[in-house]
Amino acid sequence: MTEYGKALAPTETPIPGLVIWDLPVHGDNRGWFKENWQREKMTAAGLPDFGPVQNNISFNDAVGTTRGIHAEPWDKWVSVATGRIFGAWVDLREGPTFGAVFTAELDPSKAIFVPRGVGNSYQTLEPDTAYTYLVNDHWSPEAKYTFLNLADETAAIDWPIPLDQAELSAKDAAHPRLADVVPVSPKKMLVLGAGGQLGRALRAEFGEAPHIEYADRAELDLAAAGLDTARRWRDYDTIINAAAYTAVDRAETAEGRTDAWAANVTGVGALSRVAAANGITLVHVSSDYVFDGTKTVPYTEDDAVSPLGVYGQTKAAGDALVATVPRHYIVRTSWVIGDGGNFVRTMASLAERGIDPKVVDDQVGRLTFTDDLARGIRHLLSSRAPFGLYNVTGTGAPLSWADVARHIFTLSGHEPARVSGVSTEEYFRSADAPVALRPRNSVLDLSKIQSTGFTPSDVSSMLAAYLRG
Known part of the structure; x- marks a missing residue:
């Protein structure tokens, strides 16, 4: 159930730069409304002015649909339009926090800022879940991507729905383990x-x-x-x-x-x-x-x-x-x-x-x-x-x-x-x-x-x- 009336507020996570946000959602008998991205208010509250240029939506039919773990060469502002997800993020950047994991549930009243080089993944907890994200670069075949296996033993993500019962692509299932991942270098x-x-x-x-x-x-x-x-x-x-x-x-x-x-x-x-x-x-x-x-x-x-x-x-x-x-x-x-x-x-x-x-x-x-x-x-x-x-x-x-x-x-x-x-x-x-x-x-x-x-x-x-x- 989406929580209404929360104030816009950030919460730091153990992964540097990965910040989860409460979003104000306004609801009544007709449904609900929220400002998913509001530059002036959000940057004033501390969100980096990361300059999004592309908006993507991933629609998921079934409970247990699982995607990731992908670290793209851009920043992402992730939220949920409908439904609910279990999100898992793994730091794949060079440095002392390489391999650090953070998990959280997101519904329409929460969003998360994912900095470049942090692996992003999620599993749907409700049917008909629409996962939406803003990015600050256009997709390009020249861009370099870094991946981690959803079942990596080092990350040890406790998926609500076991991966052998979840819906995931063969490509995601074949991603490398953490020991074989080349860390993402700084910009x-x-x-x-x-x-x-x-x-x-x-x-x-x-x-x-x-x-x-x-x-x-x-x-x-x-x-x-x-x-x-x-x-x-x-x-x-x-x-x-x-x-x-x-x-x-x-x-x-x-x-x-x-x-x-x-x-x-x-x-x-x-x-x-x-x-x-x-x-x-x-x-x-x-x-x-x-x-x-x-x-x-x-x-x-x-x-x-x-x-x-x-x-x-x-x-x-x-x-x-x-x-x-x-x-x-x-x-x-x-x-x-x-x-x-x-x-x-x-x-x-x-x-x-x-x-x-x-x-x-x-x-x-x-x-x-x-x-x-x-x-x-x-x-x-x-x-x-x-x-x-x-x-x-x-x-x-x-x-x-x-x-x-x-x-x-x-x-x-x-x-x-x-x-x-x-x-x-x-x-x-x-x-x-x-x-x-x-x-x-x-x-x-x-x-x-x-x-x-x-x-x-x-x-x-x-x-x-x-x-x-």
Whole structure:
């Protein structure tokens, strides 16, 4: 008998992500009515906004009809339209809960959210039972499925009607035992710009797990045609876009302007469409160059952008496109230092070679080391911080480029007074090629990222470690 009048409420199960829900059912002398799926109410109550795209109904004539155990590569929202079932779910995902079992009876007043990789099965307890489920991917012959035998001794499901008396297909009866099941791997992560300094830091941070892919422009060009079909994108959970056109001065030339817009806007727009269409979390790296640097205090995530040059304009445009993706993190950073040629290595080399440099002293900011930036990105993903824009740089007192150079000389055992400070105008006065305007203030406020539990590293400590290593 269907229970009427229950409040919408979730109950966790021993299988992570598998959540059973009470559904409000309204009945009278005519029958009953329920909202089987109501996005606004259910997501507000804690159901993942899993983006269903297909609705399936399995009608079962007889009591004892038994189906499963199937783990499909998508999430499912399972409920009963008529009748009653005994449901059994087995975790077939990689990890410590592989093989965990949960069982429950479902009638029209209950539903269950079944995450990708959890095996789903049921047995009807009443005739004419209609079993219905929403899924967040379209059925595809290319999709990979994982199966478990209904009679597996390890799972030891206590079926109300013994399987030798139940109605089941020959195919279901022939599924493998748990010992022969290959666990379902996590959804894939794709890191773009893998050959760059941040890309290399991300590889060090996330490692070489089979579900993590790294690609450079030669392997996946975002601005090329056919990005929508370049991968089976429904198999991906996260894309980290560490690829960008970063030649700030070259972007002021005719050729550079074209290249910068192609990489930082056209390509990012295509990637944003892919992420939005496939429910992918998109992580995108932004820049302090989206600001004009005239503010006298640190820039927050809420400050309006006002880029001075082409590079900053393209980054601001790309950020706006990424912001349209429902699941996005825009990570805004400044003065990035990583593996390879950079300001720190250049100054250390000049110090060792006895060269006394002139360095700009009217641009102020904080260094960001790629290891720390990669750590911040991982934190946002693993902590499931609210989606949106976050500033991520090193911490410590803001410094000019000349101040940073003096610290490098000191840490390298050289006299910091050898560094002379000059204005930006004086430094570029003799330049033959176009020079992009730089923001004078690149200091970013870190309150928002710190409020999520992330502690950026101190610039001075990171700089010392970088020079030692």
